[in-house]
Amino acid sequence: MNEPRGLSRIELLQGTLDLIILQTLRWGPRHGYGIAQMIRASSADVLRVDTGSLYPALHRLERQGWIAAEWGTSENKQRVRVYTLTAKGRKQLERERSQWEQLSRAIGAILAPSPEVES
Amino acid sequence: MSERDKEIQEEIAAHLELSIADKMARGASRDDAERAARAEFGNVTHVAEVTREAQRGSGLWLERLAQDLRYGWRALRRTPAFTAVAVATLALAIGANSAVFTVVNGVLLTPLPFRDAGRLYAASYLPTDLPFELPPGLDDRLYLEYRGHVSRFEQVAGYQRQALTLSGAGDATRLAGARASANFFEVLGVQPALGRAFTPQEDQAGNDQVVILSDRLWRTRFNGDRGVLGTTITLDGILRTVVGVMPPGFTFPAASEAWTPLALRLDAGNSFIFPVVGRLRANVTPDQAKSELEAIARAMPQDPRASGFHPTASIIPLKDTLTTHVRTSLLVLAGAVAFVLLIACANVANLLLIRAATRRHEMAVRVALGASRGRIARQLLTESVLIALIGGALGMLVAFVGVRGLLAMAPAGRIPRIDEVHMNGWVLLFTLAVSVITGILFGVVPAKSGAGRQPQEALGQGTRLVGGPHHRLRSVFVTGEIALALILLTGAGLMIKSFLLMRSLDTGYDASRVITMAVDLPPIAYPDAARLQAFHTALLERLARIPGAGRVGAVSYRPMGDMGIMGDFWVEGATPLPHGFSVDKPTVSPGYFAALGIRMVAGRDFTTADRAGSPGVVVVSETVARRLWPNESAVGKRISMVEPPGPNDWLTVIGVVNDVVQDAGLTRHSTIYLPYLQTTSPFFINHMTFVVRPATGAGNVAPAIRASLREVDPAVPAQALQTMDQSMMDTIAEPVFQMRLLATFAFLALLLAAIGTYGVLAYDVTERTREIGLRMALGATPGNVLGMVLRRTAALALLGAALGVAGSLTLTSVLTKSLFEVKPTDPVTLVAVTIVLMLAALLAGYLPAQRAAGVRALTTLLLHE
Numbered sequence: 001m002n003e004p005r006g007l008s009r010i011e012l013l014q015g016t017l018d019l020i021i022l023q024t025l026r027w028g029p030r031h032g033y034g035i036a037q038m039i040r041a042s043s044a045d046v047l048r049v050d051t052g053s054l055y056p057a058l059h060r061l062e063r064q065g066w067i068a069a070e071w072g073t074s075e076n077k078q079r080v081r082v083y084t085l086t087a088k089g090r091k092q093l094e095r096e097r098s099q100w101e102q103l104s105r106a107i108g109a110i111l112a113p114s115p116e117v118e119s
Numbered sequence: 120m121s122e123r124d125k126e127i128q129e130e131i132a133a134h135l136e137l138s139i140a141d142k143m144a145r146g147a148s149r150d151d152a153e154r155a156a157r158a159e160f161g162n163v164t165h166v167a168e169v170t171r172e173a174q175r176g177s178g179l180w181l182e183r184l185a186q187d188l189r190y191g192w193r194a195l196r197r198t199p200a201f202t203a204v205a206v207a208t209l210a211l212a213i214g215a216n217s218a219v220f221t222v223v224n225g226v227l228l229t230p231l232p233f234r235d236a237g238r239l240y241a242a243s244y245l246p247t248d249l250p251f252e253l254p255p256g257l258d259d260r261l262y263l264e265y266r267g268h269v270s271r272f273e274q275v276a277g278y279q280r281q282a283l284t285l286s287g288a289g290d291a292t293r294l295a296g297a298r299a300s301a302n303f304f305e306v307l308g309v310q311p312a313l314g315r316a317f318t319p320q321e322d323q324a325g326n327d328q329v330v331i332l333s334d335r336l337w338r339t340r341f342n343g344d345r346g347v348l349g350t351t352i353t354l355d356g357i358l359r360t361v362v363g364v365m366p367p368g369f370t371f372p373a374a375s376e377a378w379t380p381l382a383l384r385l386d387a388g389n390s391f392i393f394p395v396v397g398r399l400r401a402n403v404t405p406d407q408a409k410s411e412l413e414a415i416a417r418a419m420p421q422d423p424r425a426s427g428f429h430p431t432a433s434i435i436p437l438k439d440t441l442t443t444h445v446r447t448s449l450l451v452l453a454g455a456v457a458f459v460l461l462i463a464c465a466n467v468a469n470l471l472l473i474r475a476a477t478r479r480h481e482m483a484v485r486v487a488l489g490a491s492r493g494r495i496a497r498q499l500l501t502e503s504v505l506i507a508l509i510g511g512a513l514g515m516l517v518a519f520v521g522v523r524g525l526l527a528m529a530p531a532g533r534i535p536r537i538d539e540v541h542m543n544g545w546v547l548l549f550t551l552a553v554s555v556i557t558g559i560l561f562g563v564v565p566a567k568s569g570a571g572r573q574p575q576e577a578l579g580q581g582t583r584l585v586g587g588p589h590h591r592l593r594s595v596f597v598t599g600e601i602a603l604a605l606i607l608l609t610g611a612g613l614m615i616k617s618f619l620l621m622r623s624l625d626t627g628y629d630a631s632r633v634i635t636m637a638v639d640l641p642p643i644a645y646p647d648a649a650r651l652q653a654f655h656t657a658l659l660e661r662l663a664r665i666p667g668a669g670r671v672g673a674v675s676y677r678p679m680g681d682m683g684i685m686g687d688f689w690v691e692g693a694t695p696l697p698h699g700f701s702v703d704k705p706t707v708s709p710g711y712f713a714a715l716g717i718r719m720v721a722g723r724d725f726t727t728a729d730r731a732g733s734p735g736v737v738v739v740s741e742t743v744a745r746r747l748w749p750n751e752s753a754v755g756k757r758i759s760m761v762e763p764p765g766p767n768d769w770l771t772v773i774g775v776v777n778d779v780v781q782d783a784g785l786t787r788h789s790t791i792y793l794p795y796l797q798t799t800s801p802f803f804i805n806h807m808t809f810v811v812r813p814a815t816g817a818g819n820v821a822p823a824i825r826a827s828l829r830e831v832d833p834a835v836p837a838q839a840l841q842t843m844d845q846s847m848m849d850t851i852a853e854p855v856f857q858m859r860l861l862a863t864f865a866f867l868a869l870l871l872a873a874i875g876t877y878g879v880l881a882y883d884v885t886e887r888t889r890e891i892g893l894r895m896a897l898g899a900t901p902g903n904v905l906g907m908v909l910r911r912t913a914a915l916a917l918l919g920a921a922l923g924v925a926g927s928l929t930l931t932s933v934l935t936k937s938l939f940e941v942k943p944t945d946p947v948t949l950v951a952v953t954i955v956l957m958l959a960a961l962l963a964g965y966l967p968a969q970r971a972a973g974v975r976a977l978t979t980l981l982l983h984e
Binding site: 031032033034036037050051052055056057058059060062063074076078079080081 | 126127129130131133134136137138140141160161162165166169170172173174
């Protein structure tokens with residue numbers, strides 16, 4: 001029941017989820033269920049996005065103007081809310097991507113076995 | 120449901136439909152697919168809610184606040200007893216603070232009702248090393264010089280309070296008024312509502328028979344008739360033409376009803392000191408104005424008679440000159456009432472801690488359900504601020520009643536600017552601010568400790584917790600409030616002791632049943648001593664004829680009046696006066712000593728034979744006799760009031776009487792009494808107080824006294840027709856007012872501290888029921904248990920009292936000026952209030968102690984197993 005102190009976990013998750021959503025929408029407009037399926041598929045089933053995080057994130061990104069939403073119709077005639085990446089969102093994606101790459105390179109470097117120790 | 124909520128619902132429904140369709144496409148039945156989709160999706164309501172929150176973004180905190188408030192309100196309604204006690208405590212304490220603030224705001228803080236009042240300053244150049252205090256002012260010559268040369272002020276105006284007798288229109292009455300220079304109204308930035316201000320020509324002696332009326336006087340005496348302009352009214356027997364009426368509310372200085380020109384008339388032998396107000400030029404500091412005043416004053420030719428005096432220049436905000444004497448007492452009251460609020464805070468904080476203990480489960484469940492600590496703490500704090508705000512709202516009602524009570528209790532005419540005391544927006548703002556701060560103050564500790572619990576700990580422990588972590592905190596609060604209550608009690612105790620000493624003071628006269636009446640005889644109708652004496656003789660004769668009048672007499676300045684004449688004198692044989700020895704010099708009639716019960720120690724009283732033409736005589740008081748003629752009889756010795764004495768200026772001492780207390784200083788004065796029939800200067804007898812001691816069993820003689828005056832001269836109004844006791848009470852009205860308020864606040868503090876002590880001990884006993892039952896099962900007697908609880912009470916109270924005594928010793932010195940013959944560190948008072956406080960605390964502890972002693976061993980054990 002104990003939460004770890006501080007907000008780091010939530011912040012990280014949120015930021016990462018944003019990045020993932022923006023990245024997913026780069027391939028074209030999608031509805032919420034589609035985004036969830038796509039994330040799941042493209043992470044080889046490792047990442048399952050909780051709907052309780054996905055929908056708030058979508059609506060927040062929409063409020064921030066990074067994605068736009070409109071009502072459309074799905075392949076099986078279901079009325080759905082479709083999200084599109086905006087120009088602003090595209091720039092944000094690039095920014096977050098490069099930050100993410102920097103971060104993962106840095107973490108990678110830390111975690112990579114050091115040659116001196118190995119030898 | 121809003122449009123946005125519907126959209127979210129629809130979006131979620133679509134999600135589920137798509138998910139179901141997917142699963143059915145992979146071969147699942149409709150039912151299985153639906154079930155799986157729902158399971159995968161999770162809690163629909165929750166998702167809708169968090170999505171909605173994300174959508175709102177920054178509006179969220181408001182939403183949360185509203186939610187916290189709703190939740191807090193529900194929580195408060197669930198515990199009505201707690202809420203009622205907390206709200207009532209706070210309403211009283213916040214209300215008392217708002218009431219005192221209302222007075223402080225009106226008297227000390229509100230700017231004077233003049234244009235740009237912050238630039239109005241009083242200029243003063245007077246000695247500050249005299250044995251008595253002079254109100255700020257300039258002497259007439261310096262004023263004229265200063266007025267002509269000042270550059271730091273736009274201009275300066277002189278004024279002087281005066282009392283005037285208005286006769287003609289209706290009954291003759293005394294009015295408060297002022298003499299004012301022609302530019303007085305312009306300096307203050309207030310113009311007459313009707314007519315005009317004085318012209319510089321009218322500000323010249325001999326050309327000054329004009330008057331400006333206050334709005335109130337104009338409405339009450341002249342029916343608000345505009346035709347009054349240009350007509351004449353009689354003031355002090357002088358006909359004056361009404362040239363203006365001031366706007367409503369303008370009564371400066373001090374409740375003035377009429378203004379006449381200052382019209383200075385310089386006197387070669389005397390100088391005349393009066394207040395001077397100026398409007399500082401823009402961008403000039405008071406310090407610069409002060410240097411200028413100093414320079415102008417130093418350049419004046421020095422009066423050789425004033426060589427012993429060391430005047431200093433000062434430039435004082437005009438507002439401060441009105442309120443100096445009440446400033447300290449008002450601030451003391453504000454401090455006292457703030458203490459009451461702190462005590463109330465401690466009480467409510469303790470109540471919250473106790474309630475938090477009973478809500479442990481609720482909080483633990485909320486934490487377990489995922490509420491963060493911050494959220495819970497904020498929730499609890501919102502609750503306490505809500506309590507404080509409700510308390511503050513009711514406090515406004517308390518303040519409304521309180522302000523009326525304060526104004527009713529305030530000594531008439533002693534508190535300046537009392538007309539400006541109103542509950543206004545500032546009071547509302549103050550109350551709001553105090554409520555919020557109070558709510559945070561008493562809420563923060565319970566909120567932090569309430570939210571800081573580990574849920575499994577709290578959930579697991581159930582009700583078996585003994586003592587608990589709040590135990591110590593509660594004791595700290597109780598100790599603190601006992602300490603604060605003791606400080607207030609000490610303050611009140613000192614004031615009460617001082618009051619008792621004043622009341623039991625041997626004044627040197629017997630005031631019981633004595634009635635006095637003062638008159639001022641205008642110089643127009645009574646230009647010389649002979650006519651004044653004739654008036655006095657006639658009135659004394661009429662008073663003596665009143666049935667039941669007993670003894671009658673007259674004195675120029677009675678004890679416990681607001682005026683007196685003091686000075687020095689010369690003793691035959693070139694005996695020098697003891698250094699700094701000065702005496703009161705009242706003029707009296709034969710029979711005055713007997714009427715006021717002043718004892719003849721030696722010699723005889725004046726008689727009607729001691730009149731103009733007969734040898735000059737005086738009666739001296741004991742101290743005069745003892746200081747001047749220590750080893751001989753004073754009777755027969757000669758003194759003079761004139762320097763150098765001519766052969767006819769010697770006055771023979773014919774009698775010695777005891778010293779009397781003359782004024783608010785409440786010390787016995789040395790006095791030389793002069794017979795009114797031998798006085799040659801009108802100045803000494805144009806103000807006279809007649810003294811009547813009714814015979815035993817006589818009814819109310821006041822109407823007959825008034826009637827006698829009307830028979831002698833209907834144009835002379837009766838002033839201060841009242842008993843000597845009343846005069847004494849008027850004299851000490853300010854300390855009495857302060858004492859009553861301090862006593863009220865101290866009582867409130869004591870009550871709150873007792874309630875707080877009771878609450879904590881009662882809760883202790885409840886919490887320890889099991890332990891007590893165990894002790895009893897093991898052989899403790901009810902007496903042991905009673906003693907145990909009382910010992911804990913005494914320990915808390917003693918610690919609080921010790922802190923309180925320490926606090927008192929450092930704080931009560933603020934009362935020094937209000938105390939009479941009592942030191943602020945008076946040990947008797949400290950011991951007495953400590954005893955009172957201990958008794959109150961033990962009484963508060965006795966009820967729970969008795970309940971503890973009544974605990975039955977078996978029941979408690981059974982109850983908890």
